[in-house]
Amino acid sequence: MVSVLSIQPVSAHCDSFDGPALIDAAKALETNNVELIKKWILAEDEAVVVPLFHKTYSLKNGDAEVYEIVKTHFYETFIRLHREMEGATFTGLKPAGTTAHITVMSDKALETGDFSGLLTALNRHVNRQLTEKYEKAAALYRVKDRSVEEGRQYVAAYVDYTHAVEAVHDILEAGGHHHH
Numbered sequence: 001m002v003s004v005l006s007i008q009p010v011s012a013h014c015d016s017f018d019g020p021a022l023i024d025a026a027k028a029l030e031t032n033n034v035e036l037i038k039k040w041i042l043a044e045d046e047a048v049v050v051p052l053f054h055k056t057y058s059l060k061n062g063d064a065e066v067y068e069i070v071k072t073h074f075y076e077t078f079i080r081l082h083r084e085m086e087g088a089t090f091t092g093l094k095p096a097g098t099t100a101h102i103t104v105m106s107d108k109a110l111e112t113g114d115f116s117g118l119l120t121a122l123n124r125h126v127n128r129q130l131t132e133k134y135e136k137a138a139a140l141y142r143v144k145d146r147s148v149e150e151g152r153q154y155v156a157a158y159v160d161y162t163h164a165v166e167a168v169h170d171i172l173e174a175g176g177h178h179h180h
Contacts, residue, residue, distance in 0.1 A: 013094075014082055015094050016094040017093065018096035018099055019099060021040045021082055024040065028053065029057055029060065034050055042081070053074060056070050079093065106118055133160055140158075
């Protein structure tokens with residue numbers, strides 16, 4: 001929600017090593033179970049990913065340096081195809097810890113079944129952000145006609161406030177669709 005309230009695109013986490021797609025890919029390589037990753041790609045992309053997975057796994061007990069190179073190539077190919085499925089571009093693999101805290105919390109809620117904790121934290125954050133934007137716009141509203149400069153400050157605050165409210169509304173109306 002932080003990025004929504006700043007009117008910026010929501011960041012991806014499928015390309016992060018602590019995101020669910022790469023966690024599944026690592027687990028698949030650990031257990032030699034390619035089925036764990038097929039859900040993240042289109043059926044037609046299996047023709048690329050599955051052979052690459054098997055080739056990568058076959059090198060696991062060989063030269064460690066070669067395996068790391070091939071494993072990175074596998075991860076990049078897998079995530080690139082997943083991102084294409086979402087209609088997004090692939091900008092490289094991201095280290096663990098780069099995922100937005102709220103996204104980590106949303107994943108944790110799915111794992112633990114504790115949605116109420118996520119909802120409480122999210123509501124608190126949204127309320128705080130919208131209140132701050134409202135209070136700034138409301139304060140400047142009272143002086144918006146005193147000078148051009150104060151009017152411009154008001155307009156900037158007004159735009160920030162109304163766009164934030166509209167963004168929250170639009171996400172709820174659209175079902176939370178966004179580009180990773």
